[in-house]
Amino acid sequence: MQRKNLTVIFLSTLIAVMGVASITPAFPSIIKHFGITPMQVTLLITVFTFPGIFLAPVIGVLADNFGRKTILIPSLFLFGLAGLACFFTKNWHILLVLRFFQGIGAASLGMLNVTLIGDLFSGPKRGEIMGYNASVLSIGTATYPAVGGALAMAGWQFPFLLALLGVPTAFMVIFWLKNPEPDKKQNLADYLKRTWKNVNQKTVWGLFILNVLLFVILYGAYLSYFPQLMTERMNSSSLQIGLFMSGFSVVTAITSSQLKRINKILKPKVQLQIGFTLYLVSMLLLSFADEWWKLLFPIVTFGMAHGMIIPGVQTLLVGFAPITERAGFMSINSMVLRLGQTTGPIIIGFFYALGGTGTAFIGGAIVAVVMLIISFTMLKL
Template identity: 25%
Template sequence: MPNPNSWTTKLTLLLASSLTVMSGATVSPSLPAMQQQFESAIADADLRTTLVKLVITLPALFIVIGSPIAGSIVDKFGRKPLLLITAILYGFAGSSGLFLESLPAILVGRAVLGLAVAGVMVSATTLIADYYSGPARAAFMGLQSGFMGLGGVVFLTLGGALAQQNWHYPFGIYLFAWPIALLVLAFIVEPERSDYRQPNMGSETDLTSQSTPVGVMVIVYGLTTLSQIAFYLIPVQLPFFLDSLVKALPSQSGMAIALCTLFSAIASVTYGKLKQRMEFVTFLPAIFGLMGIGYLLIGQSSTWLQVLAGLAIAGMGLGILMPNMSVWLSSAVPDTMRGRALGGLSTSMFLGQFLSPIVTQPLTKSMGLGGTYALVGGGLVIVALGFAIFKSQVRNLTRSRAT
């Protein structure tokens, strides 16, 4: 019988969740130095820039591929075995960039890392959904997102400092997965099917329908993909934007991205209390409004501090986004398909991250990075206004039952 109220179990789940946020952005401050490093090996500047940016986005593609498989595995064979195996694989694949000197070889390591992240994210989030229900689930998933954000602050700041010494060094941060694997082995107990809804873990106010909630899934998956296309303008493009704007050092880029994750963490931690007074649909205008305002501010910035202000505002919207989507989906789907549904959420999230540079690259070429941030920000504000105006229609479409 798992004990979800044990602090060791909670800490293990939170630490495992933090691995997902460091999968891409941790090495983001190394990108400009990597671009210079491979200048002689890859003469074509556009190709070199694209391949270097794939160091950040390629894991997302393989998370997209691996998440549905991971969802099926956790539903059929269990949560803990997949979490343990993929945490170990995460350390091997993630740290490979410490020693590799070939960009194609580094990209292979990043692909394997993506498969590992898929397993970690789906199994950890499914365990949380198994252990908790109702307000307890909303509170813990908010805490999960907050912990991921705080982990991002530490990893990104450390990554920026290490990248200033050598672009290889931030890859060593991925070895953090191995101590977490030991914690998983010691403190995570595989829940029985009958344990998924224990009455002493909080009342289930969002009753699970035994039919597939198509409306909820379309809204959640679609908005998650859209938001991540916008979000990944930060880890992929911000170091280059700051370099052109103020000649920022790698440590400054890492601190800037870390500030976004810090404010994201603060907002995530408050989600559980906000959810007691707001329904899922009501969060949508706030999420996209904050992101849009933040991006508009970044787009018109002329100083590093102005960029930081925009990142802080956008981060608050991002912090509410993922716990809202995770709890909404977990509350709507039948127990027997929870792993696959959350696997689909991971697919949507990382599909958006992978598509981000592909979608935004034409914009950055024609409008510059500042213009791209401003245009995306304006689009997000329009989306927020749309949800504010048509909230009742969206509620009817999803048949949301929230307290």
């Protein structure tokens, strides 16, 4: 049973990261096809992540009261079918609308997969499975840019077809997932009071802020402007961009898979601080990189950082709430995560407007410094 449960969880994780990682290598082709600017193309990320800011808390309440599967199944169907519709559109504004609806489908996926791990596992095993889940996530983010880049060689719209994988995954949730569900509906006022008590802690707020900034770096600097860097400075193709972007995810997957060993050596707070320092190094090096070999070290450092930070933050957060409020609690994390994804391209876009691609990565380095400061001042672990 646990094998099937993990298969469903890991597939949901793969779907959750597909919506952005698979299409960013096609950004240069999309820019050319629609005659838009590099800043405008990042709207494909912003409108996709925007619904999660407002829907996540609602989804969390519903999942705690009506069950995880009740939310997960229609979300996967909507994600897949909206992605298919993106493939067929020829209008830029309609594409943005369809991405918004696809984002509605995606809003619950990254939150519910982590919630399910918290429901099904506890203690050291939970941290171990979080590490494996982060490895699966990284395999997805490693594979999708390469696959998306290859598909984009046939046409800018072809990477959107990958979203159809959400449909068979939804059927697997129906027939395979056997998870504990809340046994009864809860009084809403009492439920919200307990959830707020779980949230309103200095360390929790610190972790939430770090999650916002983490995705400002990932979505704002790396996913939005790394393709632009390779296009401007190295005249790279979509396939080449995808392969390089896959490199960081391979490193992330390897690092996350070793989380069990890392946890034995490093305390959680030290782990995170090392990760933030590696982010800083990566962003600074990328701001100056003008040849492909100069990308190798910052890609490795970025991947190592991501491999420690993502599962580390998730494991810490999921332990702050019991099963009866866990989805609601994690939905707030999903909301702040989406806030980072949505505002990241805008925040880093400000730095891009000031001085181009190199300055965009300087902006990412500044965010990494802020993350270090927060880790020292707010985390009591």
